Amino acid sequence: MKRRFDERGQAAGLESIPFGIIVFVGGLLLVVNLWAVVDQRAALDTAARDYLRAYTAAPTGALARQAGEAAALSSIGARASEADLRIVEPDEPFGPCRPATVTLRLDIEAIRAPFIGSTGSTTITSTRTELVQPYGRAIDESSGVTTCDG
Numbered sequence: 001m002k003r004r005f006d007e008r009g010q011a012a013g014l015e016s017i018p019f020g021i022i023v024f025v026g027g028l029l030l031v032v033n034l035w036a037v038v039d040q041r042a043a044l045d046t047a048a049r050d051y052l053r054a055y056t057a058a059p060t061g062a063l064a065r066q067a068g069e070a071a072a073l074s075s076i077g078a079r080a081s082e083a084d085l086r087i088v089e090p091d092e093p094f095g096p097c098r099p100a101t102v103t104l105r106l107d108i109e110a111i112r113a114p115f116i117g118s119t120g121s122t123t124i125t126s127t128r129t130e131l132v133q134p135y136g137r138a139i140d141e142s143s144g145v146t147t148c149d150g
């Protein structure tokens with residue numbers, strides 16, 4: 001009996017190898033881009049915390065804004081440029097025991113892929129609140145009081 005080697009009974013399957021590679025690479029790019037968003041969010045939270053630490057430690061409102069902005073920019077470092085980082089500074093009057101709320105916004109590319117570039121963007125936002133020097137020497141700009149008793 002002679003055996004014949006033909007394609008009867010052959011199921012398709014060879015094309016599943018390139019398709020599997022494409023799915024793997026696409027999934028890997030998605031995970032890398034999601035991780036970049038998580039990493040930038042953590043950096044933005046740190047920059048907001050550093051902004052408020054410098055802001056609440058300053059004696060006057062003008063010095064507080066300068067110190068806060070410098071601290072946020074140095075904290076975010078090489079992760080974002082000055083142009084990409086938007087700081088919504090506290091609008092409450094500066095004074096001891098008053099809350100200070102800062103919001104930082106950063107635009108990042110939604111999808112980055114080699115040979116394709118980036119498409120779209122997403123905005124990451126971080127908001128934090130702290131009290132201005134409850135026991136320090138901050139000067140209330142509206143009344144001139146330097147303690148929380150006033």
